[in-house]
Amino acid sequence: xxxxxxxxxxxxxxxxxxxxxxxxxxxxxxxxxxxxxxxxxxxxxxxxxxxxxxxxxxxxxxxxxxxxxxxxxxxxxxxxxxxxxxxxxxxxxxxxxxxxxxxxxxxxxxxxxxxxxxxxxxxxxxxxxxxxxxxxxxxxxxxxxxxxxxxxxxxxxxxxxxxxxxxxxxxxxxxxxxxxxxxxxxxxxxxxxxxxxxxxxxxxxxxxxxxxxxxxxxxxxxxxxxxxxxxxxxxxxxxxxxxxxxxxxxxxxxxxxxxxxxxxxxxxxxxxxxxxxxxxxxxxxxxxxxxxxxxxxxxxxxxxxxxxxxxxxxxxxxxxxxxxxxxxxxxxxxxxxxxxxxxxxxxxxxxxxxxxxxxxxxxxxxxxxxxxxxxxxxxxxxxxxxxxxxxxxxxxxxxxxxxxxxxxxxxxxxxxxxxxxxxxxxxxxxxxxxxxxxxxxxxxxxxxxxxxxxxxxxxxxxxxxxxxxxxxxxxxxxxxxxxxxxxxxxxxxxxxxx
Numbered sequence: 160x161x162x163x164x165x166x167x168x169x170x171x172x173x174x175x176x177x178x179x180x181x182x183x184x185x186x187x188x189x190x191x192x193x194x195x196x197x198x199x200x201x202x203x204x205x206x207x208x209x210x211x212x213x214x215x216x217x218x219x220x221x222x223x224x225x226x227x228x229x230x231x232x233x234x235x236x237x238x239x240x241x242x243x244x245x246x247x248x249x250x251x252x253x254x255x256x257x258x259x260x261x262x263x264x265x266x267x268x269x270x271x272x273x274x275x276x277x278x279x280x281x282x283x284x285x286x287x288x289x290x291x292x293x294x295x296x297x298x299x300x301x302x303x304x305x306x307x308x309x310x311x312x313x314x315x316x317x318x319x320x321x322x323x324x325x326x327x328x329x330x331x332x333x334x335x336x337x338x339x340x341x342x343x344x345x346x347x348x349x350x351x352x353x354x355x356x357x358x359x360x361x362x363x364x365x366x367x368x369x370x371x372x373x374x375x376x377x378x379x380x381x382x383x384x385x386x387x388x389x390x391x392x393x394x395x396x397x398x399x400x401x402x403x404x405x406x407x408x409x410x411x412x413x414x415x416x417x418x419x420x421x422x423x424x425x426x427x428x429x430x431x432x433x434x435x436x437x438x439x440x441x442x443x444x445x446x447x448x449x450x451x452x453x454x455x456x457x458x459x460x461x462x463x464x465x466x467x468x469x470x471x472x473x474x475x476x477x478x479x480x481x482x483x484x485x486x487x488x489x490x491x492x493x494x495x496x497x498x499x500x501x502x503x504x505x506x507x508x509x510x511x512x513x514x515x516x517x518x519x520x521x522x523x524x525x526x527x528x529x530x531x532x533x534x535x536x537x538x539x540x541x542x543x544x545x546x547x548x549x550x551x552x553x554x555x556x557x558x559x560x561x562x563x564x565x566x567x568x569x570x571x572x573x574x575x576x577x578x579x580x581x582x583x584x585x586x587x588x589x590x591x592x593x594x595x596x597x598x599x600x601x602x603x604x605x606x607x608x609x610x611x612x613x614x615x616x617x618x619x620x621x622x623x624x625x626x627x628x629x630x631x632x633x634x635x636x637x638x639x640x641x642x643x644x645x646x647x648x649x650x651x652x653x654x655x656x657x
Contacts, residue, residue: 167186167187167379167380168186168187169181169182169183169184169185169186169187169380170184170185170186170187170212170216170218170293170294170330171183171184171215171216172184172185172208172211173207173208173210173211173212173214173215173216173241174204174207174208174211174395174396174398176387176397176398176399176400177372177396177398179383179400180374180382180383180387180398180400181374181377181380181382181383182380182381182382182383183380185330185354185377185380186330186353186354186377186378186379186380187328187330188324188325188326188328188329188330189321189325189330189331189353189354189378190317190320190321190324190325190331190333190351190352190353190354191330191331191332191333191352191353191354191355191356192300192333192335192352192354192355192356193205193332193333193334193335193356193358194334194335194336194337194355194356194357194358195335195336195337195357195358195359196336196337196358196359196360197336198360199358199359199360199370199389200358200370200389200391200396201298201299201334201335201358202232202235202236202298202299202334203236203239203391203395203396204356204358204395204396205222205296205298205332205334206222206236206239206241206242206296206395207239207241207395207396208294208296208332209221209222209252209294209296210241210242210243210246210252211241212293212294213246213251213252213294214241214243214246218293218294219250219251219252219253219290219291219292219293219294220251220252220253220292220293220294220295220296221252221253221254221255221286221287221290221292221294221295221296222252222253222254222255222296222298223255223257223283223286223295223296223297223298224254224255224256224257224258224298225257225258225297225298225299225300225302225303226298226299226301226302228256229254229255229256232254232298233254238393239393239394239395240393240394240395241394241395249289249290250290250291253290253292255286257283257297257303260282261279264278264279264282266278266279266306267306269306270306270307270308271306271307271312273312273315276307276312276315276316276319277319279316280316280319280320280323281323283297283320283323283324284320284323284324284327287324287327287329288327292327292329293328293329293330294329294330294331294332295324295329295330295331295332296331296332296334297331297332297333297334298334299333299334299335299336300317300333300334300335301334301335301336304316314351317333317351317352318351321351321352321353333352337359352376353376353377353378354374354376354377354378354380355374355375355376355377356372356373356374356375357372357373357374357375358370358371358372358389359371359373369388370388370389370390370391371386371387371388371389372386372387372388372389372398373385373386373387383400383401385400385401387399387400387401388509388547390509390510397510399509399510399512399513399547399550401546401549401550411431411432411433411559412431413431413432414428414429414430414431414432415429415430415431415432415453415456415457415460415462415526415561416428416429416456416460417429417430417452417453417456418452418455418456418459418628419452419456419627419628419629419630419631420630420631421620421630421631421632422452422629422631424616424631425605425607425615425616425618425620425631426588426607426610426613426615426616427610427613427614427615427616428613430453430561430588431561431587431588431612431613432525432559432561433555433556433559433560433561434556434561434562434587434588434611434612435552435555435556435561435562435564435585435586435587435588436453436561436562436563436564436586436587436588436589436590437564437565437566437586437588437589437590438450438563438564438565438566438590438592439565439566439567439568439589439590439591439592440567440568440591440592440593441567441568441592441593441594442567444592444593444594444603445592445603445605445622445624445629446530446531446565446566446567446592447471447479447530447531447565448479448483448624448628448629449590449592449629450528450530450563450565451466451476451479451480451483451485451487451528452483452485452628452629453526453528453563454466454487454496454526454528454563455480455485455487455628457525457526457561458487458490458495458496462495462524462525462526463494463495463496463522463523463524463525463526464490464495464496464497464524464525464526464527464528465496465497465499465515465518465519465522465524465526465527465528466487466496466497466498466499466527466528466530467499467501467515467518467527467528467529467530468498468499468500468501468530469500469501469502469503469530469531469534469535470530470531470534471500471530472500473498473499473500476498476500477498482626483626483627483628484626484627485628494522497518497522497524499515499518501514503534503535509547511535512547512548512550512551515527515529515551516551516554516555519555519558519560520558524560525559525560525561526560526561526562526563527555527560527561527562527563528563528565529562529563529564529565530565531564531565531566531567532544532548532564532565532566533565533566533567545585548564548585549585552585552586564586586609587609587610587611587612588607588609588610588611589607589608589609589610590605590606590607590608591605591606591607591608592604592605592622593605593606593619593641595619595635595638595641597635597638602621603621603622603623603624604619604620604621604622604635604641605619605620605621605622605631606618606619606620618634618635618636619634619635619641620632620633620634620635621633621634621635
């Protein structure tokens with residue numbers, strides 16, 4: 160944290176990932192606008208901040224409802240782990256329905272005058288001061304602003320309320336509904352808020368909505384303005400911010416030799432430990448077998464591995480490996496291997512990646528096989544998938560963990576793309592598997608397209624499936640246009656006549 164943040168006095172939110180994005184927390188005494196459409200998690204995030212404020216930092220809080228009864232609010236939040244009914248009292252976390260107070264003061268059901276705005280501000284500040292609250296939630300400010308009909312009065316209300324609560328060293332979160340209709344949005348962020356946190360939903364591939372959070376503004380704080388995925392779990396809000404330690408990747412000269420004729424030769428002696436490798440090819444071209452072969456070689460070399468599959472069960476993986484003589488179950492029992500099959504739709508992609516990272520750390524794995532990363536294409540937009548994978552690879556590299564990612568190319572033969580999302584830029588090595596048609600016969604080919612930091616064989620060579628795994632044969636030196644799927648014999652031109 161820099162000196163300016165120390166002088167500003169930051170208040171941790173109690174949501175660790177959000178504190179990471181905010182470089183420590185929210186400025187004490189600030190007015191924060193938490194805006195978003197319905198269902199994005201505004202009230203949950205504000206409530207988690209409020210309850211954790213007392214439970215973790217002994218800071219009394221106050222929840223002021225402007226849209227629903229306190230009983231209904233409690234029903235909505237009591238299922239979350241951060242909720243604690245034992246601290247619901249005026250000296251710890253206090254609840255108040257401002258609508259009832261406004262009815263008593265005869266301030267409801269009509270536009271507020273300047274004097275009534277001032278009276279309401281004083282009333283809220285008095286409520287906060289009475290219980291000594293250091294964290295205040297007004298949910299939602301949109302409901303209150305329905306009673307204030309001019310921009311000038313809105314500006315006055317937000318400014319004076321923020322100033323009054325700030326003088327009490329109370330940090331306040333104002334939740335604000337964002338409507339699809341611009342005429343119903345008050346744009347209070349343009350007025351007086353010290354910080355803006357935006358929650359929204361982005362529809363990804365095949366209409367799968369992805370909740371997102373973006374810190375738009377935070378005065379005096381060096382924050383991460385990059386959007387992050389948001390998930391609502393039983394613990395509350397879970398965020399998945401990007402990995403910032405991009406340049407902290409560990410580099411080693413140690414190589415992992417692959418058990419199989421010709422593979423090491425093509426790779427100049429094997430793959431670098433701690434590097435990232437993409438294996439790309441159409442269905443049935445040998446991607447899974449090659450990844451299992453690399454994993455088995457690592458286990459023979461004393462490494463520990465995690466194998467993640469979105470497409471096959473653990474039993475299928477063990478059976479398929481056993482046909483090549485690879486006893487993975489033995490390494491599982493020794494605590495050197497974890498084979499994990501995940502249902503694609505059981506969680507969000509970001510949660511899957513967080514789970515995978517946790518499994519790697521729990522086992523102390525040296526190598527991760529991810530088969531197949533392209534399974535995520537239907538449920539995550541390409542830019543979000545690329546971001547999530549880059550985040551995972553960066554974390555693995557910082558721990559010197561080798562990562563193998565298989566990607567299914569869409570076409571069986573001709574295909575000029577490594578993947579649909581430009582993931583090739585994230586990898587250190589790229590191995591291409593292809594079907595090749597020669598004289599009406601389908602054969603298998605392999606090419607090392609990229610092998611960062613090492614010389615490697617650049618020929619397209621024949622790939623054989625044997626009872627011991629994959630073996631690499633000779634180069635298709637007599638043919639051209641191999642990667643197009645249909646090879647042509649190289650024409651040797653006769654020398655010109657004398």
